[in-house]
Amino acid sequence: MPDTQTKPKFRWHIVVFLAPAVLVYTAVMIYPLFNTLRLSLFTVIDQERVFVGLQNFRTLFGETVWSTQFWNALGNNFWFFVVHMLVQNPIGVALAAILSHPKLRFASFYRSAIFIPTILSFVIVGFAWKLILSPIWGIAPGMLDAVGLKSLYAPWLGKEAYALTALSLVSVWQFVGIPMMLIYAALLSIPDEILEAAEVEGITGFASFWKIKLPLILPSIGIISILTFVANFNAFDLIYAAQGALAGPDFSTDILGTFMYRTFFGFQLQLGDPHMGSTIASAMFAIILVGVCLYLFGIQSRMRRYQF
Template identity: 40%
Template sequence: MYTARKGPGRYSYWLMLAPALVPYLLFKVYPFFQSIWLSLYEWNGIPGSPRVWVGLENYARFLYQPPFSTMFWRALRHNFIVFGLLLVWSTGLGTLLAWMLTQIRRGAGFYKSIIFMPNTVSLAVTGFLWSLMLNPQFGAVNALLRRVGLGALAMPWLGDSRLALPTVIAVNVWHGLGFPVLIALSAMLSVPRDILEAAEVDGAGRVAQFWKITFPIILPTLINLMALNFTGAFSLFEIVFVMQGAEAGPFYSTDLLGTLFYRTAFGGTGSTASGMGLGAALAVVIFLIVIPVSLLASRIRQRFQVEV
């Protein structure tokens, strides 16, 4: 008959988990609950300064009390636009490139290296370099367009409120495109070859093989990528901050919840802490938006899981 192990041995798995669990609890779980508690106060962020209990007032100011509500809903709309762009440009283009790599017989490794190479560069460096290349006065992009006779397409890419957000997201996609390509490619290579060969014998072309066989099998992986796009869209900050500044110009046309949080919690230029309670409330709202979608994506992924 089995008896529970006694002595220090039965706690050994906690000792093995401790190196990862302790930092996670200290730097992830504790700050999150601290943010929830802080969101119920009005506090300027200066240690030793008084905290004033306001309850849910910080949430109300973001949701329906101007001017904070105006900034919040505008930034939230931009985040959903970013998610749509990432869905098409990152997941869609990444899947297409991954499929094209599976069709290449020679030199596939070279193309993989070219696609993944931007991932090895810091996002801050990428944003700075692209800001220079997109400069309307001396940037390489407009100069190249003029050189090839497409001067009419030369635009103030980061100065036009209609183009700024898609331009910044295009740079972000260019930087991280290697990741969805790598994930989609690994999923495609896991598709059993005998199924594809049987379809080819039956007369199915490469495109038909993809839509009828490969796509249903890799769909759970693509759903995971979509969920990552959603969380990525709502955690995006660095590339906007580097290319457009904390004010997310022009005229807040690239403002996201991440940049709004930065200005709210640390001030417009980041030099003073002016609204830690408001910033914490915004962080909690972002969490409440992202987590349900992530859980829903997990359920959908399980539903479309294909056994091969």
């Protein structure tokens, strides 16, 4: 509706509606985000903040003390992500596929029960699994013993070789409900006519899943992958709750989140260093940004979407 005759009155109510959200969001999220990127270019010399350019990044990637820790955390973080992609998302899809079967009884009970771990805090999950896997309590060895596999037991969280995988699986256990729910929603939105048409052609059961449903839910799987990526690369809580800020044994469960926390906040005798902390945060920001861009431009834009 063009109202060109008189100069339109300035619509103050738009400002009033937008202002609170924009102000809080800008002041508490966007500004600190860029300020953190800026702080990574500074350091403290004689209690004064001095601009040092990319010196902190040179330290992070160039000095062995820092770079070994950084690459270790990054590598661990990748493994953490890989375990989620290989275990959590396939299990989630499988559970959703079973649950979406139209004649299944008790579906809502299963759905609610399987989602329960997702609502628990990392503190509960971390400690609960720590206790269960602990050699002192003996639940895990006892249960393996019951099926005659006691020799397989090891104090997984205490062994460098297993601790990270064990914690990744604990995290998978906790979050499997999210891909399950999202895929379940996607599967429900597939119109019955398509499935019936396929059935007429003789495509049922597994074939119908692989040939009809899976291609149709690929966009949702893409969304889940990027959500998993972002969540994994700023994970912290579970490792901290189960293994402490030192991410033991011997940093074998250290991921970027715990590494940044230690650097920024300090631990034991090392003092916190906000500028190196910002540097690590900037590196995390870059990694997440690259992942999100790869998804948006590389995957999502090429994915075929079907409108029903």
